[in-house]
Amino acid sequence: MEKIDALAALAALAQDNRLDAYRMLVQAGPTGLPAGEIATALGVPPNTLTFHFDRLRHAALVTVRRDGRSMIYAARFDTMNDLLGYLTENCCGGAAVCAPEPCAKPADKTPLNRKAKVR
Amino acid sequence: MEKIDALAALAALAQDNRLDAYRMLVQAGPTGLPAGEIATALGVPPNTLTFHFDRLRHAALVTVRRDGRSMIYAARFDTMNDLLGYLTENCCGGAAVCAPEPCAKPADKTPLNRKAKVR
DNA sequence: CCAATATTTCCATATTCGTCGAAATATGGA
DNA sequence: TCCATATTTCGACGAATATGGAAATATTGG
Numbered sequence: 509m510e511k512i513d514a515l516a517a518l519a520a521l522a523q524d525n526r527l528d529a530y531r532m533l534v535q536a537g538p539t540g541l542p543a544g545e546i547a548t549a550l551g552v553p554p555n556t557l558t559f560h561f562d563r564l565r566h567a568a569l570v571t572v573r574r575d576g577r578s579m580i581y582a583a584r585f586d587t588m589n590d591l592l593g594y595l596t597e598n599c600c601g602g603a604a605v606c607a608p609e610p611c612a613k614p615a616d617k618t619p620l621n622r623k624a625k626v627r
Numbered sequence: 628m629e630k631i632d633a634l635a636a637l638a639a640l641a642q643d644n645r646l647d648a649y650r651m652l653v654q655a656g657p658t659g660l661p662a663g664e665i666a667t668a669l670g671v672p673p674n675t676l677t678f679h680f681d682r683l684r685h686a687a688l689v690t691v692r693r694d695g696r697s698m699i700y701a702a703r704f705d706t707m708n709d710l711l712g713y714l715t716e717n718c719c720g721g722a723a724v725c726a727p728e729p730c731a732k733p734a735d736k737t738p739l740n741r742k743a744k745v746r
Numbered sequence: 747c748c749a750a751t752a753t754t755t756c757c758a759t760a761t762t763c764g765t766c767g768a769a770a771t772a773t774g775g776a
Numbered sequence: 777t778c779c780a781t782a783t784t785t786c787g788a789c790g791a792a793t794a795t796g797g798a799a800a801t802a803t804t805g806g
Contacts, residue, residue, distance in 0.1 A: 601654075
């Protein structure tokens with residue numbers, strides 16, 4: 509995942525209503541949920557939600573498909589995985605360092621992971 | 628990590644200059660880097676960078692300490708780990724589902740992870 | 747104390763963001 | 777076709793963001 513894509517995904521998730529909507533979709537699984545159901549559950553007017561879904565869609569975090577009169581939104585799990593990968597690689601000193609424990613790291617000044625590609 | 632903290636961390640990272648600055652700090656390790664060095668490297672005026680560091684600091688993503696005339700900023704790896712944990716738990720259908728593969732999931736309509744705590 | 751260095755605070759500005767009323771569009775059913 | 781339902785598009789608004797010039801603050805060395 510490129511930096512610009514990670515930036516888009518982070519920005520998309522960094523908003524209350526969007527994070528809530530996205531989490532509902534994640535729990536709903538690949539089946540997805542109709543827009544109206546989410547609007548009702550979150551107490552957000554449908555047009556406002558459309559705005560937020562656009563953001564999530566442009567960040568490749570959700571997909572849409574029409575089912576009758578309803579628009580069914582579903583989470584794109586692959587993108588979240590890519591984002592996690594990006595954050596682990598680029599923003600956590602490498603998975604090996606961060607994944608297991610609260611990040612033990614060397615005390616010397618040599619960068620611990622030259623291997624991490626910096627774009 | 629609470630939802631509000633995750634939101635703050637996501638918002639803090641969802642900006643070009645801040646993401647760059649944070650990544651520099653991650654690579655620098657616990658030793659950290661002086662503000663001026665980062666300002667020069669990124670080509671951002673020092674006062675603008677102060678603004679961004681404030682955001683990162685309020686999101687608990689970095690710490691500061693004074694060393695002579697310089698302010699040394701350092702990444703807080705623990706917070707990034709918490710964020711990754713939050714995203715995995717709440718936004719990826721549970722680590723067990725997402726970590727290994729591009730998220731294979733059941734086709735039935737039963738929510739796959741009732742266990743995931745929703746705050 | 748004074749000058750130089752490093753960073754922050756204050757302030758103004760342009761841009762982007764989140765929100766929602768109102769109208770428009772799409773679909774299914776009688 | 778006409779109506780009800782579901783969602784989007786349009787337009788406007790206040791709030792929050794990102795930016796940087798200018799001045800203020802803190803620290804070191806002479």
